[in-house]
Amino acid sequence: MTTDEIRAAFAHPALRAEMTLPGTAPLDRISLRDHVREVEIGAFQQERGRTQRLRFDIVVEVLREGPVDDDVDRILSYDRLTEAIDAELASERVNLLETLAERIADRILLEPQAARAFLRIEKLDRGPGALGVEIVRLKGGTGRGAELVAPAPQPRVVFLGAGMLDHAALPAMLDRLIAGDAPAVICLAAPDLPRPRSPAALAQRRIDLLAIEQAAWVLAGRDRRCLVVNSRTELDWAMRRRQLCVWAPSKMVLDAVDGPKASDGLSLAVWFAETMGALELCLIGTDDRVQAVVPVRRASMETPL
The missing domain is CATH 3.30.1130.10 (GTP cyclohydrolase I, C-terminal domain/NADPH-dependent 7-cyano-7-deazaguanine reductase, N-terminal domain)
Structure with missing residues (x-):
């Protein structure tokens, strides 16, 4: 040389x-x-x-x-x-x-x-x-x-069910996530609103994913501390800086070789938590049964996270 x-x-x-x-x-x-x-x-x-x-x-x-x-x-x-x-x-x-x-x-x-x-x-x-x-x-x-090789950040993944974005305790819950002991990523359910229906499975999958992403942008618009992220690269960058993230699922789900089969918000949150090696998956605003390879905990807007 x-x-x-x-x-x-x-x-x-x-x-x-x-x-x-x-x-x-x-x-x-x-x-x-x-x-x-x-x-x-x-x-x-x-x-x-x-x-x-x-x-x-x-x-x-x-x-x-x-x-x-x-x-x-x-x-x-x-x-x-x-x-x-x-x-x-x-x-x-x-x-x-x-x-x-x-x-x-x-x-x-x-x-x-x-x-x-x-x-x-x-x-x-x-x-x-x-x-x-x-x-x-x-x-x-x-x-x-x-x-x-720095270990990838292990996030606390929090799933918010339908209607939770209008909960009066949402700002205080976000405060606790930001002050927590691990980077936090919020996953959302699609809004409980009518959405277009398509006979094509791939088209409907994209419609369902976009509905969740609309909810993510609603949350980010209400609280500027929330950063909407859609890629592994941006997630890694944001988590290392302890930025509160809201997951927009389309890119990771559609790019995945062995991605999730379902497109509802909770199924996607489970897949995301497992993919990211999350510390835990906290469920708020849903009573649905969940099986995951990461620890799952039910919580509320008022309980510590």
């Missing part, structure tokens, strides 16, 4: 193409530029007990399996780059930029789509210019592995 090749990673795409791995077609890239953080780092005594600005530039070559089709779950999200930085900065204090760069690259290359990572980290406060390191790493090149 030449210095020119490392520098080309951050250059114009035409120059980058000249530095493609031998024998391979040019790969797509995603990048993070001019990301500045205040960090305590350094081997010298004068760098201890104080922070200094670091600037991060990251380029990742990514593998594609078929067209993206404007689907966020088929790409490597930019958030995974900033999360890799955050995770390593929170792990422990290090002396060397080289160490930090290695660890961030290791973490990024655990992503399935990541093929090669280029990192530049610069200290902005150590002299009249920027002092830094540049590295490039290939997937599987360092040996650090499973211990870096």
Whole structure:
């Protein structure tokens, strides 16, 4: 790996193409530029007990399996780059930029789509210019592995039956979910209102799913703390930030290879809780019997969650 090749990673795409791995077609890239953080780092005594600005530039070559089709779950999200930085900065204090760069690259290359990572980290406060390191790493090149994989967040899934969005205790219940010990995802029943009927099963399935999504947008419109989410990528991002989520089921259900057979809100909530490895499924506003591989608890709008 030449210095020119490392520098080309951050250059114009035409120059980058000249530095493609031998024998391979040019790969797509995603990048993070001019990301500045205040960090305590350094081997010298004068760098201890104080922070200094670091600037991060990251380029990742990514593998594609078929067209993206404007689907966020088929790409490597930019958030995974900033999360890799955050995770390593929170792990422990290090002396060397080289160490930090290695660890961030290791973490990024655990992503399935990541093929090669280029990192530049610069200290902005150590002299009249920027002092830094540049590295490039290939997937599987360092040996650090499973211990870096952050476990997926385990949510508390709360199912609200029909009519629960008009319950007077709804705001207080949302307060408790936000203050709870786990990220919360709300699943909803379809509104108890007439909806179109279709003789085509797939068309009716979409109609039923859209009815639930209408309820999700009603809840989000009433309380701005609720974020409507429809993809695994956005769910993961939101749960890691303890954002209160409301599930819009169409995308995950229709994309699933072995998805749920029924389209009623409760059946979908059970499938979703099992798919996400939920801590528990809390049922509010329904007396229907439920079987699930995750713990199921009946609750009310007034009881702790």
